[in-house]
Amino acid sequence: MSDHLLLTLGVLAASAAGLWAWRRWHYPSFWLCLRYPMTAITIRLTWRKVALGCGLTKKRQRFWFTTVPGLISSTGLVRVKRRLQRVAVDTKPWMWLPMPTRHGWRVTIRLLEGQIPEDYAQVAERLAHSWRVHAVRVSSKKRGRVTLAATIRDPLVRIDQLPVSTELLKVTVGRLETGSPWVIDFRTVPHWLNAGATQSGKSNLANALIIGLSPQPVAMVGFDLKGGVEFTPYEPRLSALATSRAECVNLLDDLVSLMVDRMAACRTAGARNIWQLPDTRRPVPVVVLVDELAELYLMADKSEKDEIAKTSTALLRVAQLGRAFGIYLFCCGQRIGSDLGPGVTALRAQCSGRICHRVNDPETATMTLGDLDPAALVSARAIASETPGVAIVAGQDGQWYRARSFYVSEQAAEVATRTYAGLTPSWAEVMAGTHCAELSDADLAEFLAPETAVLEG
Ligand SMILES: Nc1ncnc2c1ncn2[C@@H]1O[C@H](COP(=O)(O)OP(=O)(O)O)[C@@H](O)[C@H]1O
Ligand SMILES: [Mg+2]
Secondary structure, eight states: OHHHHHHHHHHHHHHHHHHHHHHHHOHHHHIIIIIHHHHHHHHHHHHHHHHHHTTOOEEEEEEEEOSSTTOBOTTSSOBOOSSEEEEEEEEOOOBOOOEEETTEEEEEEEOOTTOOHHHHHHTHHHHHHHTTOSEEEEEOSSTTEEEEEEESSOTTSSOOOOOOOOSTTEEEEEEETTSSEEEEETTTSOEEEEEOOTTSSHHHHHHHHHHHHTTSSOEEEEEETTTTTTTGGGGGGEEEEEOSHHHHHHHHHHHHHHHHHHHHHHHHHTOSSGGGSOGGGOOOOEEEEEEOHHHHHOOSSGGGHHHHHHHHHHHHHHHHHTTTTTEEEEEEESOOOGGGOHHHHHHHHHOOEEEEOOOSSHHHHHHHHTTTOHHHHHHHHTOOTTSTTEEEEEOTTSOEEEEEEOOOOHHHHHHHHHHTGGGOOOHHHHHTTOOOOOOOHHHHHHHTSGGGGOOOO
């Protein structure tokens, strides 16, 4: 008898250890084979209670048939007198089978009459607690359906190495909360705003971008009005760097003339943008990195007023037309507020890529994400200072995500810029052939037509 007991205990201990080891050494298969089926069953079995608790059910009239009149119905409230009668029951929304994802599961739900996805978004936190998961995100791709995506643990706590970028102007800079890569693709979303307080991870993201772009046949230029502390170390791979107001004005002038020149080239070739030009005649794409955007708009004294107005107009022109002519903006800033002037607001409207790291003032968060979704704002304000690099990202597909950039040290970025220094086209090469001309309103109208937005694969 005691032998049996010992054996049973031994087997139990061995299987517990086996399970522990399995979970520890190959979590993906453990999750898929063992934990996910159990989770899926539990979710389905408890859905009525959870939906009821979160206020997602609706009262419906149902016919109730009972063979034993006088029996107390299951709700405990109605004493049944007749055999067939109408009672009100709570109906839960129909739930499809939960499907496993990399960091949790996803389940589609059919909305009950009168419900909208927003109702689910509002109780996402309640659902997350009921299911004991890190977060539940709500999306709706089809009318009448919502998809709830649950992530079991915060996948952004530890983020590993930066993968190599293989496509032109496309860089994987981090990971989204869903587990998919966080990609900055300038050909899909040409201009980006990257906001965040100091120490929130803005420069880290710019470093990741610089590392990703360095091996590619692109020109990078920097605007760094904080005396060049940020970008000077990356000068080997920068075709131009402006660190003073006068240099900024000159460089922006150059960029506008570059655009006018490319515009002329496109017009002669009958192309609407540089990607429609034959490969041999296509000019090199230019990525413009701006550190501390506010500095470009802040006035030290009255004498700078004209220069600031010029800067503001030129930057806006670049943002309006840059996409068609291969000039892309990546603007970082601590504070992006309307108090910086109408130029910033107009620029923001042109930047469809938005990244909001932890911010101190609500205005910057509102300015960066405000026109997207109030829930994105709430999420942005909840970013903790212990997790630099975490940001709310929007742009690529119209949705917003929580994401974290890969950790990239300045040294790593410096090494990359030195390694690929040979690929840096000189600014003279980039500008070759440009003959300055003014940009007329007619030019603007021609190339701002909606077709410009359609890039060729
Ligand atoms: N994705 C990340 N993962 C881990 N640490 C990060 C990440 N991003 C930034 N950090 C750390 O946070 C600190 C501040 O980052 P930084 O990019 O310099 O912020 P900012 O430019 O916004 O002031 C740095 O010491 C950096 O090491
Ligand atoms: Mg910084």
